[in-house]
Amino acid sequence: MSQSVADLPAQIYTLHILNKTAEHPRAAQCLATLAAADIVLLIENAVLSAPEVTTAAPCPVFMLAADARARGLTATADVSTEAAGVTPQIGYEQMVQLSALATRIISW
Amino acid sequence: MADIFLKTYTLVITGAPYSSQAPQTALDFARAAVTAGHQIDRVFLYGDGVHIASALACPPSDEPHWPKLWSEFLTEHQIPAVACVASALRRGLVDSGEQQRYELPAYNVRAPFEIAGLGEWVEAGTCSKVIYFHSGA
Amino acid sequence: MTTLIVIDQAPYGSWSGREGLDMAFSLAAFDQSCALLFSGAGVNWLRAGQQPDGLGQKSVAQNLGAAAIFGVEALYADTRACQRYALADDALIAGITLITPDQAFMTGFENVTFAG
Numbered sequence: 104m105s106q107s108v109a110d111l112p113a114q115i116y117t118l119h120i121l122n123k124t125a126e127h128p129r130a131a132q133c134l135a136t137l138a139a140a141d142i143v144l145l146i147e148n149a150v151l152s153a154p155e156v157t158t159a160a161p162c163p164v165f166m167l168a169a170d171a172r173a174r175g176l177t178a179t180a181d182v183s184t185e186a187a188g189v190t191p192q193i194g195y196e197q198m199v200q201l202s203a204l205a206t207r208i209i210s211w
Numbered sequence: 212m213a214d215i216f217l218k219t220y221t222l223v224i225t226g227a228p229y230s231s232q233a234p235q236t237a238l239d240f241a242r243a244a245v246t247a248g249h250q251i252d253r254v255f256l257y258g259d260g261v262h263i264a265s266a267l268a269c270p271p272s273d274e275p276h277w278p279k280l281w282s283e284f285l286t287e288h289q290i291p292a293v294a295c296v297a298s299a300l301r302r303g304l305v306d307s308g309e310q311q312r313y314e315l316p317a318y319n320v321r322a323p324f325e326i327a328g329l330g331e332w333v334e335a336g337t338c339s340k341v342i343y344f345h346s347g348a
Numbered sequence: 349m350t351t352l353i354v355i356d357q358a359p360y361g362s363w364s365g366r367e368g369l370d371m372a373f374s375l376a377a378f379d380q381s382c383a384l385l386f387s388g389a390g391v392n393w394l395r396a397g398q399q400p401d402g403l404g405q406k407s408v409a410q411n412l413g414a415a416a417i418f419g420v421e422a423l424y425a426d427t428r429a430c431q432r433y434a435l436a437d438d439a440l441i442a443g444i445t446l447i448t449p450d451q452a453f454m455t456g457f458e459n460v461t462f463a464g
Contacts, residue, residue: 210343329374
């Protein structure tokens with residue numbers, strides 16, 4: 104399930120790139136600084152914490168498809184997981200788009 | 212895409228190859244950025260990231276050769292690349308100039324990487340969008 | 349263009365703190381506006397009386413003490429992390445401003461950067 108440019112907000116104040124799982128202290132620090140107009144992109148190991156981060160974040164959360172697939176987290180069309188808030192998966196192309204749209208980028 | 216949406220990026224990599232995913236994520240980002248028409252002003256290696264510049268890495272043939280993949284990408288797109296001198300020297304990444312200066316037995320920095328100071332990073336930050344690729348540890 | 353360099357790893361056992369300090373001092377040397385934030389275990393860089401010579405390492409106390417003269421605009425420390433590591437005001441080196449690194453605080457910087 105990939106997002107097109109049309110689905111991304113017109114302006115993102117901060118793009119937060121998080122590559123650490125939720126129990127890492129820096130992940131908590133990241134969550135503490137999120138604003139509603141921000142975007143969180145989970146990459147590398149952080150995709151494993153997608154449900155937790157998506158629930159906690161006041162802003163949209165995306166994850167890199169390649170990292171999710173590597174770790175066995177497949178995109179599913181199951182309705183019940185949709186209801187639980189599945190984190191949309193994107194490719195490196197959309198990662199670049201998000202970075203271009205953001206006013207600032209923080210890699211945690 | 213209209214030109215006003217095209218950006219200039221500096222990529223800073225602080226995670227080492229084979230110890231972190233940073234070099235891989237950064238390269239996939241870099242390829243996507245160039246494909247989309249953005250410009251990469253330079254790539255800056257800092258901390259453990261300097262190991263990407265090694266000419267002596269010898270991974271198994273069925274694993275990606277990160278220093279080689281990076282040097283090929285940088286050469287193909289003529290993107291300047293710098294390994295921070297303080298980080299590199301401490302970790303034993305030296306070019307021929309440093310080899311002579313310190314009378315070392317060899318040099319091992321792979322082209323097109325050059326050794327330079329943090330001033331390059333400071334300057335890059337004044338004229339491009341800087342994105343960092345850290346270790347996940 | 350204000351940059352906040354964040355140091356969140358403890359001293360002497362990891363090097364990202366030193367690398368963060370190098371970044372901050374480089375920015376200051378090139379007249380770029382910057383500040384340092386010590387958070388998490390990184391607040392331990394700020395404890396007075398460190399003597400790392402037994403480990404073959406250098407103390408950064410002098411560098412931090414001279415940060416303002418070098419042009420680093422502020423040294424911030426996370427209040428809660430200081431409490432966690434029992435760093436009362438009198439245990440800290442001079443010149444530290446205690447803050448909470450929440451969204452409002454972080455929004456004040458154009459760049460927020462870690463060394464690693």
